[in-house]
Amino acid sequence: MDEQKIEFYKGPAGGWGALKSVGRALQRQDIAIKGAKTLLSANQPDGFDCPGCAWPDRNHASTFEFCENGAKAVAAEATARRAGPELFARYSVAELAEQSDFWLEDQGRLTHPMVYDAATDHYLPIEWDAAFALIARHLNALPDPNQAVFYTSGRASNEAAFLYQLFVREYGTNNFPDCSNMCHEPSGSGMRPQIGVGKGTVSLEDFEHADAIFIFGQNPGTNHPRMLGELREAHKRGAKIVSFNPLRERGLERFQDPQSKMEMATMGSTPISTHYFQLQVGGDFAALKGMMKHLVEREDAGEQVLDHAFIAEHTSGIEALLADLRAESWEALVAESGLSEQQIRQAAEVYRQAERAIVCWGMGITQHQHSVATIQLIVDLLLLRGNIGRPGAGPCPVRGHSNVQGDRTMGIWEKPPAALLDQLEKIFGFKPPREHGWDVVQTIAAMRDGKGKVFFALGGNFASATPDTFETWKALRRCELTVHVTTKLNRSHLIHGREALILPCLGRTEIDMQAEGPQGVTVEDSMGMVHISKGINPPASEHLLSEPAIVARLAHATLGVRSRIDWLGAIENYDRVRELIEKVFVDFHDFNRRVAVPGGFRLRNTASERVWTTDTGRANFYAHRLPTDTPVHRARAKGLDTIVFKLGTTRSHDQYNTTIYGMDDRYRGVFGQRRVVFIHPDDIRSLGMRDGDWVDLQTVWDDGQERRAERFKLVPYDIPRGCLAAYYPETNPLVPLEAVALTAGTPTSKSIPVILVPHLAAAPAPSMPLFEGATA
Structure with missing residues (x-):
């Protein structure tokens, strides 16, 4: 190390x-x-x-x-390392489970399908046909298709996702928990009833025209580094960039563009944020409401601030919002945001003076109890000045995995719209299930309670990505069968059901050779652009299958002659899959021709055209009361004799979601380790502790269940008092299963009430690995 x-x-x-x-x-x-x-x-x-x-x-x-x-x-x-049958012969599952997530990832690419052997506690090689037969046998033996669960990672292609939802719905369930449930579900839940689409309305070209760009709850330097290029250019032409973040993040401060010869030669850099507001964890709701209150006060004072023509022609609900804003207390807004009234007014003035404004946000917004309401306040702010549906303006939820937005477009959703189900029935001749399925949190509870018996994952690392780790692991172990389609070994493969399979697939960089030649797959980016992707490297093993091929062969094995769909024929040439997609989704008309154009094509976005497909036929303002009874409020009201902190989980710079590439977090100054907790220096002193002391984190919750994450090093950091930040998945055990966003179900991993207690070296070791190293 x-x-x-x-x-x-x-x-x-x-x-x-x-x-x-x-x-x-x-x-x-x-x-x-x-x-x-x-x-x-x-x-x-x-x-x-x-x-x-x-x-x-x-x-x-x-x-x-x-x-x-x-x-x-x-x-x-593209690594040269291989995790073949030899690795699984050398290590039992129990021995693999003692290794860190970094070690598991570092073993390299999986090369063979593997099946768990309970007698030896080892994974053994299995032929593909036998693997599909095993899964089909389990699925067809279930008395109710709703006892099966089909998880999806956002890295699955459009073609794989479409075939997946088609197979599962013909099988008979809408149990489609996916990574959207854990990240941007509130974005869609908030925006769909408000403006008629669950996606952002802006394109990259809009960043060239924006006078102001507001960034809430996002760290692009680590999570979306290519975004820094757009922000750099915007700053250089004079746009205001306003960042709201509890932590000082280097990517929001200065950026040295590797493609700029001058900056690289002179060791120069370009500032990013013109304004940086360090609100407290979860303070965005109050800050947004305060910004709108300032605008309304200016309007009430006789200034022309709101876009009355736009509001009259395109919106509904303005009077209720204005009444709510006028009644709101500045004292409460300041207390809940962690910003001064002057700071909130300053941010609002930047917005007022901008003719065109974009608002971006990430999971620092979505993983809170009131995240849907916060997103609706963002859209309210934009609507007040007509900043949707014109160049240089609009909402911009910045999503994570490369095709997480495309998967939802393809129908990976536990709450499918009736129009999609109608199309599937019309085109493919089967009756898809109409009842809603389980999201991620509901899936964990169902498996834990014995209602979910087969768990199939198309990518991802479910055991590490999900909240309430002990409950999640208990749930997975209660399954009769767990199956994971993957490129590399991860924690989820070791937290398995009574029977288990690991199915290795091709990666995005590899040549996908099918019966009619090499194939390309398509993805949809954060701004609705659909383009094709073709691998260039030979596969890591001759035993790998593509994700579309795995799904099609599983469907063929499970559904057999009762399906009218030619599953095996569809994957001989992915053009056929795209032809099926365009039959179901009107926005994908002429799919193969349009995606062959370099750069692909952009899907229609009705809100960007000021066409509002909502219940009112207009864009809707929503008024929301300032929350004063959150889990953190309740925990602090208990009168504990120590500080109750707001913990927000985050990831390091050497990490992408649950994949650990290395042990450094360069921009935050952490090297060779991950079990750290960022804390204000004055809070360290208030606890009677010192920089570098070791502590345990304990959740303060109402259910009486102990949730604890052990042995974290205190690291003084520029973060508001009363707030903490620490890496996940190490802190996922602290997130209660029932701690979810209202109306969206997303785990509230960015606002967990916790206390810090000194770590006692003689304390019992936790009953799960520490992720970073071996065991405690």
Whole structure:
């Protein structure tokens, strides 16, 4: 393991530090030359789509269109390391479970389908046909299809996702928990009834015209580094960039563009944020409401602030919102936001003075109890000045996985619209189920309670990504069968049901050879652009199948002659899958022709056209009362003799979701370790502790269940008092299963009430691995 140290980072985001990190990632995977060649095909017209984030590509023909974290994802996939049957013969599942998540990922690409053998506690090789027969036998033996669960990761292609939802609905269930349930579900839940679409309305071109860009709850330097290029250009032309974040994040402060010869040669950088407001964790709701209150006060004073023509022609509900804002107390807004009244008014003035404004947000907004209401306040703010449906303006939820938005477009949703089900019945001749299925949290509860018996995952790392880790693991272990389609070994493969399968698939960088030649798949980025992705590397093993092939062969094995769909014929050439897609979704008309154009095409977005497909036929304002009875409020009201903190989980710079690429968090100054908790220096002193002390985190909740994460190092950081930040998945055990966003069901991982207690070395070791190292 690298040297463990805490060392303040003085440089900008990007730049030479990013290039050095990319070089180390390629060397670590033993692919320095191959990896460099592979990276040059990332996000190119004749290459593959980056398997990392969903940020759009500015120029498909530029010299290189990848960022540091994208390069790490590509390196990890193109690695020369292999995790074949020899690895599973060497280690039992119990022995593998003692290793860290980083170690598991670092073993390399899986090469053979494997089946769990309970007698030896080892995974053994299995033939593909036998694996499909095993799954089909379990599925067809269930008395009710709703006892099966089909999880989806946001890295699945449109073709795989479409075939997956088609198979599962013909099988008979809508149990489609997916990664959207854990990240941007509130974005769709908030925006659909408000403006008629669950997606953002902006394109990359809009960033060229915006006078102001507001960033809430997002750290693009780590999570979407390519976004920094857009922000850099916006700053250089004079746009205001206003960031709201509890932590000082280097990517929101300064950026050195690796493609700028001048900045690289002179060690220069470009500022990003013109205004930086460090609100308290969860303070965005109050800050947004305060900004709107300021606008209304200016309007009431006789100034022309609101876009009355737009409001009259396009919106509904303005009077209720105005009455609510006028009645709101500045004292309460200041207390709940953690900002001063002057700071809130300053942010509102930037918005008032901007003719065109974009508002971006990430999971710092969505993973709260009142996240749906907060997103609706964001849209309210935009609607007040007509900032939806015109160039340079609009809402921009910045999503994570490269095709998480496309999966939902393809029908991966536990609450399918009736129109989709009608189309499936009309085109394919079966009656799809109409009752809603389970989301992620409901799935965990159902499996724990014995109602969910078969768990199938198309990608992802369910055991590590989900909340309330002990409950999740208990749930998975109660299943009769667990199946994971994956490229690499992860924690979920070791927290298994009575029977278990690991099915290795092709990665995005690899050539997908089917009966009629090499195939390309499509993805949809965060801004609704659909483009094709074609791998360039030979597969890591001759035993790998593509995700579409796995789904089609499983459907064929499970449904047999009762299905009228030619599953095996569809995957001989993915053009046929796309022809099926365009029959179901009108926006995909002429799919094969349009996606063949370099850069692909953009899906229609009705809200960007000021066409409101809502119940009122208009964009709807929503008024929301300031929450004063959250779990944190209740925990602090208990009168405990110690500080109750708001914990927000985050990820390190050497991490993408639950995938750990390394042990450093360069921009925050953490090296060689992950079990740290960021805390204000004055809070350390108030606890009677010192920098570097070891503590345990304990959740303060109402159900009496003890939730504890052990042995975290205190790291003083620029964060508001009373707030903490720490990495997940290490802190996921602290998130109660019932702690979810209202009306969206997303785990509230960004606002957990916790206390800190000194870690006692003699205390019992936790009954689960520490993720970072071996066991405690």
